[in-house]
Amino acid sequence: MTITLHHLGQSRSERIIWLLEELGAPYELVRHSRDAQTRLAPAALGDIHPLGKAPVLVLEDGRTLAETGAIAQYLLHKFDHANRLHPVPTSPAWPVFLEWMNAAEGAVFLPFLMNAYLRPTGLMDSPLGQFMAAERAKVLGHVESHLKSHSWFAGDAFSAADCLMGFQLEAAEKAGAISESSAVHDWLTRARARPAHQAMRKVTAQD
Ligand SMILES: N[C@@H](CCC(=O)N[C@@H](CS)C(=O)NCC(=O)O)C(=O)O
Known part of the structure; x- marks a missing residue:
């Protein structure tokens, strides 16, 4: 089967x-x-x-x-x-790969998920909404800074960490949140060129 x-x-x-x-x-x-x-x-x-x-x-x-x-x-x-699509565990890229594989559903996802819950309930301007906006900006800043010095999430080679991070970055782009994130933008262009x-x-x- x-x-x-x-x-x-x-x-x-x-x-x-x-x-x-x-x-x-x-x-x-x-x-x-x-x-x-x-x-x-x-x-x-x-x-x-x-x-x-x-x-x-x-x-x-x-x-x-x-x-x-x-x-x-x-x-x-x-x-x-x-x-x-994943580095060998003895490679220096291994911990970097693990961090982004898990951040995709953890630190990176949470502030965007909260956005999806807070917006329809009119709570974007609430203290929680403002806290989450700051968290989103922090997360995007971290991603941007990482991609400024690495072509892909785990380093020079594309990996499954890119597949996992992609959904959130495409959603952030759709929400107009990456207009000032040129490295994220370039990563999206590279990702979309992949068959x-x-x-x-x-x-x-x-x-
Ligand atoms: N932590 C889970 C989250 C799964 C999850 O929440 N999936 C969403 C899709 S983005 C879903 O199915 N939502 C529909 C629902 O909750 O009814 C994972 O990484 O797979």
Whole structure:
């Protein structure tokens, strides 16, 4: 049985499609659409995993795996034996890779996620909203400064950390938040030139 990715339209699961395309791994895709009003995932995703969120991977033996970072690690272990998309643990790039792989769903994601919750509830100007705006600026400043001296997140070589960071940076661009971040802008240009990113966009164009 091939692995199956449960993908929710306009969501983090884009990162795993991009990674699968970079790996050239065989996979099946099951699409789910967000509720037009609540923007939440449909109940069908709750039948796959109790949290009902995407991405979820159904493994060859039918077991399920949730959490973007865990899915990425699983896929690298299974399909990246030549270390094309992750540095070897003895390399100086290894800790840098680990930090960005985890920051993508941690420090980098949180202030943007809070933005998505605070905006519709009219709380952007609240003390929490202002705190989160400062956190977003800090995070983007850190990303910009890192990319000023590195072509890719783990250093000179493209890696899965780029796939994981991409979703947030594309969202930040859409929100008009990177107009003064030239290194992020250049990274987006390099990322979008990759055939696997273009293949991912072909898939997500139907979302
Ligand atoms: N920490 C999880 C977060 C998963 C998550 O929150 N996914 C969002 C997509 S961006 C989702 O499914 N939201 C729909 C919902 O909560 O109903 C991961 O990294 O996979």
